[in-house]
Amino acid sequence: MEEFKNIIGNEDAKAYFLKTLDKNKLSHSYIFEGPYGVGKNTFAMELTKYILCENKKENIPCGTCPSCHMIQANTHPDVITIEKDTKVTKIENIRHNIIREMDTKPYHSKYKIVIVKAADSITIEGQNAMLKTIEEPPKYGIIILVCENTAKLLPTIKSRCITIRFNPLNREDLAAYLNLKNIQGTRRELLSKLSHGSIGVINDILEDDQYLELRKQSIFYLERLDKADLIGVYDLVKELTDQKDLIERILEFWLLWYRDIAVVKKTGTSDLYYIDQEKHLLDMAYKLTYNKVSNNIDNIKTALLDIKQNIYNTFVIENLLLKLKERKK
Numbered sequence: 001m002e003e004f005k006n007i008i009g010n011e012d013a014k015a016y017f018l019k020t021l022d023k024n025k026l027s028h029s030y031i032f033e034g035p036y037g038v039g040k041n042t043f044a045m046e047l048t049k050y051i052l053c054e055n056k057k058e059n060i061p062c063g064t065c066p067s068c069h070m071i072q073a074n075t076h077p078d079v080i081t082i083e084k085d086t087k088v089t090k091i092e093n094i095r096h097n098i099i100r101e102m103d104t105k106p107y108h109s110k111y112k113i114v115i116v117k118a119a120d121s122i123t124i125e126g127q128n129a130m131l132k133t134i135e136e137p138p139k140y141g142i143i144i145l146v147c148e149n150t151a152k153l154l155p156t157i158k159s160r161c162i163t164i165r166f167n168p169l170n171r172e173d174l175a176a177y178l179n180l181k182n183i184q185g186t187r188r189e190l191l192s193k194l195s196h197g198s199i200g201v202i203n204d205i206l207e208d209d210q211y212l213e214l215r216k217q218s219i220f221y222l223e224r225l226d227k228a229d230l231i232g233v234y235d236l237v238k239e240l241t242d243q244k245d246l247i248e249r250i251l252e253f254w255l256l257w258y259r260d261i262a263v264v265k266k267t268g269t270s271d272l273y274y275i276d277q278e279k280h281l282l283d284m285a286y287k288l289t290y291n292k293v294s295n296n297i298d299n300i301k302t303a304l305l306d307i308k309q310n311i312y313n314t315f316v317i318e319n320l321l322l323k324l325k326e327r328k329k
């Protein structure tokens with residue numbers, strides 16, 4: 001559809017808002033709920049154009065009026081975005097940015113729109129403080145609470161909002177996004193599988209140059225360990241401990257690898273993380289007993305904890321590699 005053409009997927013949300021805008025029946029408070037990276041914040045920003053554009057043509061924002069321009073540049077005085085503070089969103093942030101903003105009439109348009117990112121990180125105190133704004137909103141006020149998990153929101157807040165559900169993107173939508181980014185070949189296939197329908201995850205991986213390379217390299221280390229004699233093992237210990245900054249991530253990839261082998265042994269080949277190495281996983285699942293796989297997982301977890309607590313790396317890695325190499329159990 002022509003409408004919301006900048007938004008990939010989430011057709012239900014598009015259809016809902018087109019109807020609502022058409023009937024001029026916007027509510028004052030919404031919850032946008034859904035997993036990480038599926039377009040909730042992007043949708044909220046795009047929606048503000050649909051609400052505030054001064055020159056809509058057949059319900060579609062023009063993209064060129066002052067409102068559209070300001071929204072695009074993130075400078076619209078009547079569109080307020082609340083970022084989360086650190087781990088939680090504190091009450092001062094709520095008071096200053098939600099309550100005070102909502103009490104102030106819009107400067108430029110008919111509406112004042114407040115988008116609260118990561119609303120599930122707002123403390124209970126903060127949620128209580130914004131309750132009144134949500135219960136008795138000014139007629140110009142629209143508040144959008146964006147969150148991954150509504151379980152962390154007060155029931156009184158949830159009952160006052162209309163919840164719009166956002167879902168992971170389906171195969172075609174992901175393909176459309178990867179086309180947009182011009183990503184082809186095996187990289188494309190891999191990204192689409194690793195993403196679990198989240199554009200956010202795809203972007204995280206794309207921004208991290210090392211990700212795919214390190215993922216591959218981590219499994220090479222395990223293969224080398226398998227074939228190594230004692231001297232080879234100590235070469236590996238040295239090589240791994242020399243990469244102080246990467247060692248935790250390598251161990252996390254190992255965890256996913258053995259988790260996949262456990263999945264293959266128990267349930268078959270669905271929902272694998274190393275889906276691009278299915279044959280290798282099947283070989284490993286055949287070679288290792290379930291107990292051995294589960295011990296490996298425990299040993300890697302222990303090593304990771306030790307490293308996070310700054311226990312001397314060489315000792316931890318040496319101990320781990322020798323345990324992983326033990327044949328039976």
Ligand SMILES: [Zn+2]
Pocket residue numbers: 052053054055056061062063064065066067068069
């Ligand atoms: Zn416009």
